[in-house]
Amino acid sequence: MSETSTIRLSGPMAPRDAWTAERCPMAAAFGLVRNRSTLLILREALYGAERFGDFASRTGLSEPVAAARLKEMVADGLLAQDEYREPGQRARPRYRLTEKGSELAPVLLALKDWADRWIYDDESPIELRHVDCGAPVRVEIRCAEGHEIERANELELLPGPGARRRG
Amino acid sequence: MSETSTIRLSGPMAPRDAWTAERCPMAAAFGLVRNRSTLLILREALYGAERFGDFASRTGLSEPVAAARLKEMVADGLLAQDEYREPGQRARPRYRLTEKGSELAPVLLALKDWADRWIYDDESPIELRHVDCGAPVRVEIRCAEGHEIERANELELLPGPGARRRG
Numbered sequence: 001m002s003e004t005s006t007i008r009l010s011g012p013m014a015p016r017d018a019w020t021a022e023r024c025p026m027a028a029a030f031g032l033v034r035n036r037s038t039l040l041i042l043r044e045a046l047y048g049a050e051r052f053g054d055f056a057s058r059t060g061l062s063e064p065v066a067a068a069r070l071k072e073m074v075a076d077g078l079l080a081q082d083e084y085r086e087p088g089q090r091a092r093p094r095y096r097l098t099e100k101g102s103e104l105a106p107v108l109l110a111l112k113d114w115a116d117r118w119i120y121d122d123e124s125p126i127e128l129r130h131v132d133c134g135a136p137v138r139v140e141i142r143c144a145e146g147h148e149i150e151r152a153n154e155l156e157l158l159p160g161p162g163a164r165r166r167g
Numbered sequence: 168m169s170e171t172s173t174i175r176l177s178g179p180m181a182p183r184d185a186w187t188a189e190r191c192p193m194a195a196a197f198g199l200v201r202n203r204s205t206l207l208i209l210r211e212a213l214y215g216a217e218r219f220g221d222f223a224s225r226t227g228l229s230e231p232v233a234a235a236r237l238k239e240m241v242a243d244g245l246l247a248q249d250e251y252r253e254p255g256q257r258a259r260p261r262y263r264l265t266e267k268g269s270e271l272a273p274v275l276l277a278l279k280d281w282a283d284r285w286i287y288d289d290e291s292p293i294e295l296r297h298v299d300c301g302a303p304v305r306v307e308i309r310c311a312e313g314h315e316i317e318r319a320n321e322l323e324l325l326p327g328p329g330a331r332r333r334g
């Protein structure tokens with residue numbers, strides 16, 4: 001609820017008026033996640049859905065919306081489309097997560113952790129556990145030295161290797 | 168690109184057709200993040216913006232859109248609104264992150280990590296470091312035993328304490 005929960009802007013990043021965020025990775029990623037229906041399809045793909053009918057029914061999206069989202073996600077490289085054929089049936093499309101799509105899992109898990117605390121009062125409807133040891137799983141922010149970051153004010157923002165000057 | 172990148176559904180969660188995801192924390196959280204403009208305002212709040220004019224200019228949103236998003240975010244409890252007054256000026260609104268809003272930082276960082284790899288080829292325009300030790304920061308998925316989870320197929324989905332049966 002105060003300045004202590006904000007990220008520290010350092011070097012050429014301070015003051016904030018000196019630069020523009022045209023090349024912002026958060027906004028760029030959100031450009032592919034796009035909207036709630038994309039997120040629901042991503043969730044079902046992570047839960048193992050592959051067939052059009054499963055995506056539509058499990059997300060509760062209308063068929064035209066599900067079809068439009070699946071097409072976008074294939075174009076964006078989040079899903080790969082091929083075909084399957086059951087005996088005596090015509091070939092139908094199948095959609096599977098690419099590595100690019102699968103690596104969005106931490107975004108969904110971060111949303112889950114947040115909702116578990118702020119919407120479900122730590123009584124989540126679903127639980128994720130580590131297959132090997134059965135312990136509950138959560139998203140953490142850590143530095144390369146292994147320190148866990150608990151608050152935004154422990155973070156410092158600097159230009160990265162792909163930074164460009166304004167103008 | 169295969170079934171190995173999906174989450175394992177266990178116990179009453181398998182098969183997937185046996186339950187509905189009406190109470191999905193990922194979807195619930197996304198209901199508050201809503202859209203790209205909310206994300207941009209959240210980013211600027213994390214970077215320390217507090218004034219209406221700063222939110223509008225730094226996000227590139229139009230003033231009506233920025234105003235609508237700020238109002239929603241205050242109603243959702245992500246931002247708290249009060250006033251500030253400069254000498255000889257009228258009082259103006261100020262917006263600051265609440266704890267609820269600040270705790271969405273891992274969602275933004277997960278989006279950043281993903282875009283750094285999949286859009287910027289590991290040449291990110293911005294870098295986040297740990298203030299105390301200067302080491303670069305990233306989002307990790309870990310279980311309570313401290314094991315890092317690298318792939319979705321190391322995760323098992325189970326009903327949580329807030330699960331409800333269908334019907």
